Amino acid sequence: MTHKSLAQGGPMIRFFNRVKEAVVEFLKAGDQVARSNAVGTIEQELEELENIFGVLVLGSYVGMPAPPMQLSLDLMPLMENELILMMEKVDTAHEPISQLFSVFDIG
Amino acid sequence: MNVFFMGKGGVGKSTSAALTSVFLAQQEYRVLIASLDPAHNQSDIFERGLTATPQAIAPNLAAVEVDQEAWIRVYLKDVRRQIQRTYSYLTAFNLEKYFSVIRHSPGLEEYALILAFEKIQKDHSHWDYLIFDMPPTALALKFFALPSLSLVWVEHLLALRREIIEKRELITRIKLGTKELERDKVLNKIVEQQKQYQRLKEIFENSEVTQIHLVLNPDRLSHAESMRIYQSLKEIHVPLHRTVYNKRPATESCVDIDPVFAHIPSLHFPYSETPLIGMKRLERFLKENEDEMNRELGVR
Numbered sequence: 001m002t003h004k005s006l007a008q009g010g011p012m013i014r015f016f017n018r019v020k021e022a023v024v025e026f027l028k029a030g031d032q033v034a035r036s037n038a039v040g041t042i043e044q045e046l047e048e049l050e051n052i053f054g055v056l057v058l059g060s061y062v063g064m065p066a067p068p069m070q071l072s073l074d075l076m077p078l079m080e081n082e083l084i085l086m087m088e089k090v091d092t093a094h095e096p097i098s099q100l101f102s103v104f105d106i107g
Numbered sequence: 108m109n110v111f112f113m114g115k116g117g118v119g120k121s122t123s124a125a126l127t128s129v130f131l132a133q134q135e136y137r138v139l140i141a142s143l144d145p146a147h148n149q150s151d152i153f154e155r156g157l158t159a160t161p162q163a164i165a166p167n168l169a170a171v172e173v174d175q176e177a178w179i180r181v182y183l184k185d186v187r188r189q190i191q192r193t194y195s196y197l198t199a200f201n202l203e204k205y206f207s208v209i210r211h212s213p214g215l216e217e218y219a220l221i222l223a224f225e226k227i228q229k230d231h232s233h234w235d236y237l238i239f240d241m242p243p244t245a246l247a248l249k250f251f252a253l254p255s256l257s258l259v260w261v262e263h264l265l266a267l268r269r270e271i272i273e274k275r276e277l278i279t280r281i282k283l284g285t286k287e288l289e290r291d292k293v294l295n296k297i298v299e300q301q302k303q304y305q306r307l308k309e310i311f312e313n314s315e316v317t318q319i320h321l322v323l324n325p326d327r328l329s330h331a332e333s334m335r336i337y338q339s340l341k342e343i344h345v346p347l348h349r350t351v352y353n354k355r356p357a358t359e360s361c362v363d364i365d366p367v368f369a370h371i372p373s374l375h376f377p378y379s380e381t382p383l384i385g386m387k388r389l390e391r392f393l394k395e396n397e398d399e400m401n402r403e404l405g406v407r
Contacts, residue, residue, distance in 0.1 A: 032282075039278045046274040053267050060212075067260035068253065069214035073182075074300060077189035078292045 051089050054082030109228070109237050109310070112351070114322035115332040116243040119353040121148035122383050123322045123376065124240040129389050130400050132168035136235040140164075141227050142172045143220050143250075144242040154385050161231070165386060171227070178219035179210050217249040221307065224250075228310075244332060248339050254307040255343050261301045268294045311345050318348035320374075325355060334367065347371055349403070354378040374403040 057075050060066035112124040121144065128140040139161060142149040149172060150157045153164050159177070161169040187206055209215070224239070231237060241247040272291050311317055319340060323333040337347055350373040376396065383392055393400060 035282050039281050042274055042278055046271060046278065049267065049271045049274065053264070053271060056267070057264065067264070068218070068257050069209070069212045070182075070218040071257060071260055071264075071300060073186045073209070075293060075296055077186065077193050078296055080194045 047085065050082055051085055054079060054086045058083065058086070108235065109239065109317045110320060110348075111239045111241050111247075111317070112320050112322055113241045113244070113247050113336060114351075115324075115329045118322045118324045118329050119351075119376070120144070120322045121146075121152055121240050123320070123351045123353055123374075124238050125149065125152045126376065126383070126389060126393060127320070127374075127404065128168055128170075128236070128238045129165065129386070130393050130404060131236050131238075132165055133390075133393070134404075135167060137233075138168050138236045138238060139227070139231050139234045140168070140170045140238040140240065141223075142170070142240045143175075143223065144240050145175050146242070147172050149240060152384055152389070173220070173223040173227075175216060175219045175223070178222050179215050182215075182219065182222060183210055214249075216246060217253050220246070220250050221253055225307075244336055248336065251311055251340065251345050252343050254304040254311065257304045258301065258308065261297055261304060265294075265297050265301060268297055311343075314346050314348060317345075319345060320349045320351050321347055322351040322353050324353055337367065349374055351376065372403065375399055 055064060057067065057072050057079065060069070060072060066072055110124075110127065112120045112127075114120045121142070124140060128138045132138045140149060142157070147157070149170055153170060155162060155164065155170070157170050157172040159171055159174055161171045164170050183206055220242075227237060241250070268291065272294060321333055321336060323329045333350070340347055348371075350368050350371055352373055352375045355375045355377050376399075379392060381388065383389055
């Protein structure tokens with residue numbers, strides 16, 4: 001066996017390395033899936049909180065009671081994401097039960 | 108020292124503020140009189156075309172008039188510029204069209220006055236007295252209540268935002284195994300607002316830096332409104348420093364009308380037969396009431 005082939009490993013070693021990498025990738029993906037599932041409900045909760053925050057601060061634009069105008073106006077330039085979220089929420093606002101079912105992965 | 112002249116419309120807030128300013132300037136204090144009243148009577152009283160830039164009226168005395176509309180315009184322009192810079196989907200929200208309407212929204216008038224007040228304070232902090240001629244009661248009370256009212260909202264928004272950040276950090280930590288390092292811009296802004304309103308609240312509540320002079324006349328309506336002003340200020344912990352009993356008849360005193368004001372120092376201006384317009388008349392009136400002015404406002 002030459003010096004070079006030792007460094008690269010023989011066919012068996014290469015095979016085991018490939019298997020090891022595949023197992024590691026599989027476990028990593030599994031870990032990612034488990035982590036995503038674990039935070040799914042918290043993410044929904046976060047989205048709701050962000051929506052409430054958006055409605056509280058920018059509610060005057062849709063006829064809701066709102067803080068003093070200057071508070072809304074000062075925060076408005078930083079709240080593009082909340083505005084997008086609020087607009088998205090308008091679509092699901094009429095189906096809260098179906099949204100709840102999708103959060104708990106029912107059906 | 109900030110001195111605010113408040114009271115019912117027509118009681119003589121502007122004249123009382125002008126007389127006090129001239130008197131203090133005569134005592135060699137450096138005095139700036141600022142009109143926050145959109146009616147802008149100071150121009151007429153001093154017979155000058157006053158603007159937002161301080162104009163010398165007499166030795167040690169300068170005057171400015173705050174253009175409330177201009178402050179609203181500048182403020183909204185700034186907000187719009189920031190939105191245009193940070194939003195990628197501005198047209199989708201159709202926010203542009205709101206800005207022409209927002210300038211007429213309730214609440215912006217008093218905020219414009221707050222911005223003007225902060226600017227005057229910052230630019231003229233080295234003056235001995237900043238005298239503010241306030242607008243009539245409703246707007247003046249909103250001006251003083253704005254910091255306390257805004258703080259109630261700010262504190263609730265701050266708590267909600269912290270909860271959001273906590274959840275966001277939790278998600279990032281579980282998903283990526285690291286903590287979110289980027290500071291939340293919205294949180295930063297709310298903290299900044301909290302500091303601003305806290306500072307203003309402290310200024311208004313501290314009798315060593317702020318004095319409220321309540322101007323009233325010897326009539327029942329003015330007196331009833333003064334009582335309401337006194338109660339409203341009390342509710343937001345802004346102390347009343349002095350009552351200015353303007354157009355006082357020779358035989359009557361403020362204390363005779365209501366004992367509530369008995370413990371508050373009062374300055375009495377007698378009724379003047381001639382209108383107090385122009386520097387000469389103001390000075391003559393002060394000369395005629397020298398003892399009262401010296402006793403109440405003191406001499407260096």
